[in-house]
Amino acid sequence: MNLNTRQQQMLDQIQAENELKISDLKDRFNVTEMTIRRDLEKLEKLGDIRRTFGGAVWIGKDVTLQVRSGVLMDEKIRIGKQAAAFVKPGESIFIDSGSTTLQVARNLTQIPDIIVVTNALNVATELLNANVQVILTGGILRQATASMVGPITTETIARMGFDRVFLGATGYTPQQGFSNSNLYEVEIKKLAIKHARESYIVLDHTKFGTNQLFIFAPESEIQHVVTDQAADPHLLAGLQQSGVNVVTV
Template sequence: MLQAERRSNIIQHLHEEGTILIEALASKYNVSPMTIRRDLAALEKEGKLVRSHGGAVLPESMEQEVPYQTKLSSYKQEKEAIAKKAVERIPQNGRVLLDSGTTNLEIAKLLKSRSDLTIITNDAKISMELLHSESQVISTGGELQKDVGAFIGPLVQELLRNIRVDVVFLGANAIDLHDGITTPSMEKAYIKKLMLDSARSKWIVADHSKFNKRSFAHVCNFSEVNGIITDDQINAETRRQLEQETNIY
């Protein structure tokens, strides 16, 4: 097969599958992995794909930051189901860290009637949801990210470096089998890393729309968390593959 034909076929395959792997392509076209890497490098230079760890994805599959109001109306039933599973993992008198996001907002709604917790969050909406909670509520403060509702910046980072919690529920913009958990900005990724460092028990909470996608900045690998709490709409093959890497609930 000519180089141009192989590269054309690679792009066609990528549009059909959404992601491609170097080893699989090398076997499919009976060429070396290095040849495939050169193909992917050339195609990336043309703007036709974005190389990832072990393969490539389409440029448009890179997840961007979504406004809070848009997220609020998306997959609400699924997020409520995830929240019910998540709260089962919170101990009595526990210290709980809630990352920003609408899935964690649903968790907050279930926690606001409890009086035994310490709840820390970097989300303005979650802080307001817990306004009348009998539990102790700590907002990180910081710079408010416009249209997103998350607090970011050095104040958030400093607080997270100095706390220790029993459990963290981390939101995810994108989850990919090969790239792990990713998010749109380096700053958001760093804040999420600090959250993970502060917690004994670490859980990703994400509805099925976040899977098989990737974003700009790497947060963590699957080995760094206790598992992922999601809804029952996740693709069966995706679940099977991810269960080889972490716990899926």
Template sequence: MGDNQNLLAEQRRALILDEVRRRGGVRVNELTRKLNVSDMTVRRDLDALARQGAVEKVHGGAVPVAEATTHEPGFEAKSTLELSAKEDIARAAARMAAPGSAIALAGGTTVFALAQQLVEVPDLTVVTNSVRVADVFHSAQRSMTAVGPAARPGAATVVLTGGVRTPSDTLVGPVADAAIRSLHFDVLFIGVHGISAKAGLSTPNLAESETNRHFVRSARRVVVLADHTKWGTVGLSSFAALEEVDALVTDAGLPAPARGEISERLPELVVAGPSGEVIGG
């Protein structure tokens, strides 16, 4: 991990969590050396991660939490995970959104990162069930308008579905489903709780699963954004098979065997490196 003494607490904790998940556990003394911080700082970080339900503290360190298939972390908790991977994925995926197209952005923190990359793409029509994603575009448009009448041309048209709000700040349920069923998208960008060869795309929230099914059915092209930790994870409800996915955008942490298995099943695998460049597939 190198010299990380100046990292913000949330960045440091994201690195710790990545280490826990990648190695299956860490010791406090290992983290103090790798992060170049005090024993007390590491213990505070582990306490914070344990309160979020992200790790389980054990004597001398921490191990991953064995999550139930129904467990759904909130947006804030998920936003601290795999920060750099999400940014890499978002930059690579942004190249798939053509100016003037109609796109759908489903909920999740990786799609939220993508939305921040898309505010400069002209003339998009964006349909989303994510309150956070809609706020990204509205905030960008307000800031451009504030500088004077010569606001940026081609600002996105944003349609926010109705529905019931989930812990991930997405809108789901019959109202959202009805809105999505009536529309047609060039591309759907969707994040997932889990993705696997057998279960396909899955989520712990039953209502969100149904809403996501309608998103998938309404899109000409389905692009999944998922960092390497999502591969092999299975939520309570599957909403799409791998065969329904046109492209997966992931990060360089995805192991070679998984890349091979995915490449055999999907038309396109994009492995994003730093700054969003494609480093393999």
């Protein structure tokens, strides 16, 4: 999506300041309030900002799924295989968007009678020709992550109950818990955890010790973490002391 000079300047400013007001933008650029609202609507479609009453806030920019899919693939494949081994025949599970959660989906095709609910197009496509019942949540498509978000997505998840949910994370610290760079994705993760019997975080070692803007779960809400053997042993030990089942592969 191409941005004009004013829109690019607005994007740079909101990234630096985290929040902007329509009244300030109108004065700075000497345009009408309607013009500013149209600009913010366009920027929101990029997935970088979220409009609020009277302005907009920065919600972070994800590394695209295409880029993430080519990083640490050996580790992600092992993590996905191990995480999928927890799923039992006949269970209903939720899988969110991500390159590691995709690897979970790839190892579910031989488990009978399961139902997979997902907001991720890559997960649904992976299971398209498998003997697995798939339910897509619907919602607003985010191109960067090939995921569906927004009120339609949350309303769908709120009507369901899952045996297990498998979620990615872009950050974990003992102080923050598990975090993500995008507010829309965080809303989905929080709701999935709330409606699950057991919650699993699948993440590679590079996410440990990293803070992201939006927290979606403290350690107390997560039952299992599956990661690779290069993860910080002190942080893993802290998770185990908090009662989390930590599996390294």
